[in-house]
Amino acid sequence: xxxxxxxxxxxxxxxxxxxxxxxxxxxxxxxxxxxxxxxxxxxxxxxxxxxxxxxxxxxxxxxxxxxxxxxxxxxxxxxxxxxxxxxxxxxxxxxxxxxxxxxxxxxxxxxxxxxxxxxxxxxxxxxxxxxxxxxxxxxxxxxxxxxxxxxxxxxxxxxxxxxxxxxxxx
Amino acid sequence: xxxxxxxxxxxxxxxxxxxxxxxxxxxxxxxxxxxxxxxxxxxxxxxxxxxxxxxxxxxxxxxxxxxxxxxxxxxxxxxxxxxxxxxxxxxxxxxxxxxxxxxxxxxxxxxxxxxxxxxxxxxxxxxxxxxxxxxxxxxxxxxxxxxxxxxxxxxxxxxxxxxxxxxxxxxxxxxxxxxxxxxxxxxxxxxxxxxxxxxxxxxxxxxxxxxxxxxxxxxxxxxxxxxxxxxxxxxxxxxxxxxxxxxxxxxxxxxxxxxxxxxxxxxxxxxxxxxxxxxxxxxxxxxxxxxxxxxxxxxxxxxxxxxxxxxxxxxxxxxxxxxxxxxxxxxxxxxxxxxxxxx
Numbered sequence: 001x002x003x004x005x006x007x008x009x010x011x012x013x014x015x016x017x018x019x020x021x022x023x024x025x026x027x028x029x030x031x032x033x034x035x036x037x038x039x040x041x042x043x044x045x046x047x048x049x050x051x052x053x054x055x056x057x058x059x060x061x062x063x064x065x066x067x068x069x070x071x072x073x074x075x076x077x078x079x080x081x082x083x084x085x086x087x088x089x090x091x092x093x094x095x096x097x098x099x100x101x102x103x104x105x106x107x108x109x110x111x112x113x114x115x116x117x118x119x120x121x122x123x124x125x126x127x128x129x130x131x132x133x134x135x136x137x138x139x140x141x142x143x144x145x146x147x148x149x150x151x152x153x154x155x156x157x158x159x160x161x162x163x164x165x166x167x168x169x170x
Numbered sequence: 171x172x173x174x175x176x177x178x179x180x181x182x183x184x185x186x187x188x189x190x191x192x193x194x195x196x197x198x199x200x201x202x203x204x205x206x207x208x209x210x211x212x213x214x215x216x217x218x219x220x221x222x223x224x225x226x227x228x229x230x231x232x233x234x235x236x237x238x239x240x241x242x243x244x245x246x247x248x249x250x251x252x253x254x255x256x257x258x259x260x261x262x263x264x265x266x267x268x269x270x271x272x273x274x275x276x277x278x279x280x281x282x283x284x285x286x287x288x289x290x291x292x293x294x295x296x297x298x299x300x301x302x303x304x305x306x307x308x309x310x311x312x313x314x315x316x317x318x319x320x321x322x323x324x325x326x327x328x329x330x331x332x333x334x335x336x337x338x339x340x341x342x343x344x345x346x347x348x349x350x351x352x353x354x355x356x357x358x359x360x361x362x363x364x365x366x367x368x369x370x371x372x373x374x375x376x377x378x379x380x381x382x383x384x385x386x387x388x389x390x391x392x393x394x395x396x397x398x399x400x401x402x403x404x405x406x407x408x409x410x411x412x413x414x415x416x417x418x419x420x421x422x423x424x425x426x427x428x429x430x431x432x433x434x435x436x437x438x439x440x441x442x443x444x445x446x447x448x449x450x451x452x453x454x455x456x457x458x459x460x461x462x463x464x465x466x467x468x469x470x471x472x473x474x475x476x477x478x479x480x481x482x483x484x485x486x487x488x489x490x491x492x493x494x495x496x497x498x499x500x501x502x503x504x505x506x507x508x509x510x511x512x513x
Contacts, residue, residue: 003226004182009175009219030178030221033208053209055403060275066249067275072208074201076178077225120274141402142273 007076015079019044020088026075034070034078035059038085046086046115057143060116061085067123067142086115089122098122101160102153109147116143121157130161173211177220183227184348184377190222192350192375198222200377202245203280205272206288213298215289215310229281232256238385244283244345244378248334249274251282261383263392263411267337270396273403283378286335286345286361290328290369290435291405292317293474309367326366329432329473333396335362336411336431339439340392343383349376362436369435389416389424391500393492397484406432407476408485410492416452416500423447423497428460428489433470433481440464452497461490 007013012027019042026041038044038061050058052071059071062084070083089096095103098121108114117140124131124139131139136157137150145153158165179198181187191198199218201207210216229243232254240260242251251257252269271277271285294316295309306312308326315321338358345361347354356371358381363371372378393412398404409431417424426447431437443463450456465486472478 004186005178005180005226007178009177029175031173031175033173036172053212054205054272054276057273057275066247066278068279069205069275072204072279074178074204074208074221074223074225076180077223124274138402139274142275144403 017078018082028075032075034073034075037075044085044087057116060119067120086118098160101156105152105156107152107156109149113145179222180226187222188375188377194220202284205276205280240383242381245281248280249277263337263394266394267334271333285332290330290366292328327471328366330436331405331432333409336409336429336437339429340411340413340427341383345378346380347376348379364436366435387415389500391496393496395492408433410489412492412496414496414500422451442467457493464489
């Protein structure tokens, strides 16, 4: 990936991006952001396109394991990189523990922020398997929930990390 | 919203990137993390014909130099700065400052060099929507300033909102800059011009390569606070950073650096308060006097809904706590390092 590259704005370049362990060849122009490529070229519409300026976090994906805002990441810059989206959390159609915790705690309201929340939490739990409440809030400071259901989301993270929260709906 | 078509350059090294910038001149912009540039391009604040992306370059890990200074690659992500054991140990103020920038995903994208080299902001300049058709302001080459209509042409009162810059200036950090003539060194303080039109003293082809934080002197103490409403994903009303050293075996201050960010076109030092502190006893009375002196000598610009008088009062109250923290650390009353203190 250390090779220099030059693309004219009106020309496309084929780049290979590994999304959820599957390599995709996509033809992109420099202006294409990763979120457009994921949603419109690869067809993974789980990742949401919200504010497009880094304020809402709905487009959060994991690039090489680190949370990143796909609305502010050039798709050409992702050449050869591993991207994980919310679809990758349930590869065989079975929900992951964190998704199950969201269901148990009623942490999904309108659902628009949920994919970004799930990816931020996935990254947090990979770095820190038993986060405290302040650590959870710090990791979620870039994900806005305009239904304001934050408490249930924090409870869901506590449940998913095995820290004793009574399930609300069981 | 779909971005306009622009050309893309992905250099294999910083030297190559500098050569691209030299060749393309003002029509090119550098993108490291892109978290400042791309939102600006969306609202047409920036319209570079070419984006030179540093996405292919990976930063060298932070290292301790033989003289005890810490060298940090400018492309180090802010999350990596905040989490680095070496930086938390040697420059806990910088780690804390990096950990309060914006939000978790942005800290994983944005770089330390980019945080220093970010553009200044003002509400009018940065909250334009694509459906608004207003004549450009001074900064965009127009003939009007909307928030400050009495400003003469060429005067832009936009605010430099970096959280790490005040900490780095207080720590007396230096930057290595590469450009057409090779590399040069400058203090972080001298990087800022104080002009809202062009906030950085960098030539068109110059790129910050590394930041070097010197080893602290004996009996060193620091204090840092970002004054903000929510404590996450926002710009500070002000960013206060204090570094002081106590004289040997006494309760007096030998030297102090007080830097306030997010109030002007550049982070500013409170020089009179610094002078007042040096040689004085670090007691409650001196600290209250120094805090009042800081509030008196700074001249904050109203920004992001905070008025001049609010920012001044806010700083007077909170800088006293920051000074107390720094004094306690310098005098050894507080052995704790890197505890989070925001709000």
